[in-house]
Amino acid sequence: MTADPYAELRDGxxxxxxxxxxxxxxxxxxxxxxxxxxxxxxxEAGYLAALIPEEYGGAGLGVAEASVILEExxxxxxxxxxxxxxxYIMGTLLRHGSEAQKRAYLPAIARGEVRxxxxxxxxxxxxxxxxAIRTTAVRRGDRYVIRGQKIxxxxxxxxxxxxxxxxxxxxxxxxxxxxxLSIFLVDLREAVGQGLTIRPIETMINHHTCELFFDDLxxxxxxxxxxxxxxxxxxxxxxxxxxxLIAAECIGDGYWFIExxxxxxxxxxxxxxxxxxxxxxxxxxxxxxxHVRAADLMRFEAARRFDAxxxxxxEANMAKLLAAxxxxxxxxxxxxxxxxxxxxxxxxxxRKFRETRLYQVAPVSTNLIxxxxxxxxxxxxxxx
Amino acid sequence: xxxxIPMKRVPDTAIQVTVKDGRVLLDxxxxxxxxxxxxxxxxxALRLIERQGEGxxxxxxxxxxxxxxxxxxxxxxxxxxxxxxxxxxxxxxxxLGRARVLAAAIEKIGEYDxxxxxxxxxxxxxxxxxxxxxxxxGLPHVSTAITVEEVADGHAVVKAEAEGxxxxxxxxxxxxxxxxxxxxxxxYPTLRGIMGAKKKxxxxxxxxxxxxxRDELEPVVEVLSVERPPxxxxxxxxxxxxxxxxxxxxxxxxxxxxxx
Numbered sequence: 001m002t003a004d005p006y007a008e009l010r011d012g013x014x015x016x017x018x019x020x021x022x023x024x025x026x027x028x029x030x031x032x033x034x035x036x037x038x039x040x041x042x043x044e045a046g047y048l049a050a051l052i053p054e055e056y057g058g059a060g061l062g063v064a065e066a067s068v069i070l071e072e073x074x075x076x077x078x079x080x081x082x083x084x085x086x087x088y089i090m091g092t093l094l095r096h097g098s099e100a101q102k103r104a105y106l107p108a109i110a111r112g113e114v115r116x117x118x119x120x121x122x123x124x125x126x127x128x129x130x131x132a133i134r135t136t137a138v139r140r141g142d143r144y145v146i147r148g149q150k151i152x153x154x155x156x157x158x159x160x161x162x163x164x165x166x167x168x169x170x171x172x173x174x175x176x177x178x179x180x181l182s183i184f185l186v187d188l189r190e191a192v193g194q195g196l197t198i199r200p201i202e203t204m205i206n207h208h209t210c211e212l213f214f215d216d217l218x219x220x221x222x223x224x225x226x227x228x229x230x231x232x233x234x235x236x237x238x239x240x241x242x243x244x245l246i247a248a249e250c251i252g253d254g255y256w257f258i259e260x261x262x263x264x265x266x267x268x269x270x271x272x273x274x275x276x277x278x279x280x281x282x283x284x285x286x287x288x289x290x291h292v293r294a295a296d297l298m299r300f301e302a303a304r305r306f307d308a309x310x311x312x313x314x315e316a317n318m319a320k321l322l323a324a325x326x327x328x329x330x331x332x333x334x335x336x337x338x339x340x341x342x343x344x345x346x347x348x349x350x351r352k353f354r355e356t357r358l359y360q361v362a363p364v365s366t367n368l369i370x371x372x373x374x375x376x377x378x379x380x381x382x383x384x
Numbered sequence: 385x386x387x388x389i390p391m392k393r394v395p396d397t398a399i400q401v402t403v404k405d406g407r408v409l410l411d412x413x414x415x416x417x418x419x420x421x422x423x424x425x426x427x428x429a430l431r432l433i434e435r436q437g438e439g440x441x442x443x444x445x446x447x448x449x450x451x452x453x454x455x456x457x458x459x460x461x462x463x464x465x466x467x468x469x470x471x472x473x474x475x476x477x478x479x480l481g482r483a484r485v486l487a488a489a490i491e492k493i494g495e496y497d498x499x500x501x502x503x504x505x506x507x508x509x510x511x512x513x514x515x516x517x518x519x520x521x522g523l524p525h526v527s528t529a530i531t532v533e534e535v536a537d538g539h540a541v542v543k544a545e546a547e548g549x550x551x552x553x554x555x556x557x558x559x560x561x562x563x564x565x566x567x568x569x570x571x572y573p574t575l576r577g578i579m580g581a582k583k584k585x586x587x588x589x590x591x592x593x594x595x596x597x598r599d600e601l602e603p604v605v606e607v608l609s610v611e612r613p614p615x616x617x618x619x620x621x622x623x624x625x626x627x628x629x630x631x632x633x634x635x636x637x638x639x640x641x642x643x644x
Contacts, residue, residue, distance in 0.1 A: 007453065008453070008456055008457070008460065008578050008581070008582075009575075009578060011457065012460065012572060012573045012574075012575065012577075012578045015572035015573070016572045018572075019569075019572070044574070045572065045573075045574040045575055046574045046575035046576050047575050049575070050575060059575050059576065059579060061575075061579075
């Protein structure tokens with residue numbers, strides 16, 4: 001008898017994911033294709049609307065449940081990165097959008113008719129230093145005119161709407177560097193070709209990330225989210241949910257690697273016995289498993305605090321750090337266990353290995369988390 | 385239209401159960417699933433209701449406390465309510481006992497048009513329960529159905545298997561239909577379905593509730609042992625020129641395997 005409070009949810013997601021087995025993900029990875037059918041199925045089953053309140057047509061669940069959904073996707077061998085942002089980007093709209101904006105977009109997002117899964121933040125000259133972004137939005141009558149450039153805006157080509165962070169007050173006219181930034185809702189269906197150019201970037205994984213060029217793109221002033229100049233605060237309070245959800249994907253990856261590797265280690269016979277009988281093979285897997293389990297606990301602690309409305313910055317960041325490290329450790333242990341076969345595409349280890357490596361870098365780099373913990377939690381001098 | 389689906393929970397078909405001393409170690413099974421043929425029945429019943437525009441699916445399951453998890457899965461798929469038949473006396477039932485308990489429960493539920501279980505459970509592969517439920521209730525039955533195509537004028541039109549093809553039969557309602565593999569992959573639950581399943585009515589009945597005499601449930605069929613098939617020997621690969629290999633193959637089939 002299982003005591004897992006999410007058993008039914010896990011079972012439901014697993015059954016959906018079972019329709020998208022290894023060869024499906026291998027094919028979309030090989031073709032560089034967007035997993036449209038999978039995202040469609042996830043949307044139709046309502047999973048991507050988990051966090052949208054019931055009054056707007058979603059399921060009204062917490063981050064804990066949402067994280068379980070994404071964990072199970074990655075644990076099945078899939079890659080939730082194709083659609084995870086549909087879950088959480090709407091949070092900024094939900095918390096800071098006007099009632100009219102919420103009524104206009106959230107039910108359509110919940111029904112899956114409209115995809116909101118891109119958020120333009122990072123720029124070529126401003127990586128983690130968000131306040132240094134150069135994209136500007138200038139008010140002209142009932143519109144804002146946007147100029148600038150974004151990079152690593154993922155899924156922009158597979159999204160109908162995007163959120164965009166732009167500077168509305170020049171850096172030299174604000175009291176704090178983080179003031180004067182605003183968030184806009186951009187309708188990509190109208191914007192492309194009317195001042196917005198999207199250029200996909202080929203990467204080592206099938207991630208559909210893009211460069212965006214804004215050349216006097218006009219956006220209705222009604223599309224400003226919340227108050228002008230407060231965009232940085234809005235951005236920050238969406239990050240904890242994102243950290244927790246990404247941690248869950250790492251945890252799903254970690255379990256996947258360990259499950260595949262232990263299965264292989266039991267079956268693969270060298271020198272007359274299964275390689276899993278050798279401590280040199282066992283120990284790295286056992287250690288990685290322990291680390292995945294530990295990260296799993298921190299994920300639920302962070303989610304518990306988030307869903308209870310308590311501050312959870314340290315826990316969300318630590319969950320992301322621990323989970324990303326654990327999945328990377330598990331990936332390496334698995335690749336070593338599989339030996340040469342781990343490099344063969346048909347075993348899927350190399351694909352998941354590449355995919356899970358991303359979490360050391362995105363959506364927040366490990367170093368930045370460490371700097372945050374050192375400064376905000378331990379009280380050491382700020383380094384960034 | 386009320387459709388009752390007697391549903392069995394079985395060990396997950398994706399795992400290998402442990403067989404020891406002529407018994408399957410069911411206590412060691414961690415994941416249980418809806419018997420796949422019952423799941424096909426649920427899918428076809430849901431589609432029938434969607435086509436007809438009305439109807440209700442009632443799940444009836446014999447099983448221990450933990451069977452509730454499996455029942456919730458059926459409710460998450462879209463079944464409307466469920467009865468969980470739970471009693472120490474139900475633990476070691478043979479197909480006759482199982483049919484007796486199910487028939488009593490179905491009679492107590494009262495209103496029904498179709499009783500639609502899978503044609504067998506994939507655990508023991510006995511394939512008796514559904515037919516015996518029909519006998520207990522004095523109902524007509526159609527076995528190895530592929531789907532119920534239509535319900536009208538107090539009759540059901542059932543498409544069922546026949547050797548090398550199909551048969552289409554008409555049967556007066558109420559009737560028992562036992563489901564084989566259906567044409568449609570059973571749906572997975574939606575998030576709304578999973579959440580809604582927790583609020584759907586689930587009634588627990590014991591032997592007294594359904595009105596069966598516990599003494600009548602003693603198995604009449606005794607399972608002497610359960611065994612795995614003997615491990616197959618590794619195949620032999622003949623190498624060489626095609627002509628020589630063909631000759632050698634014929635010789636081996638004739639002299640060693642003695643099949644030609």
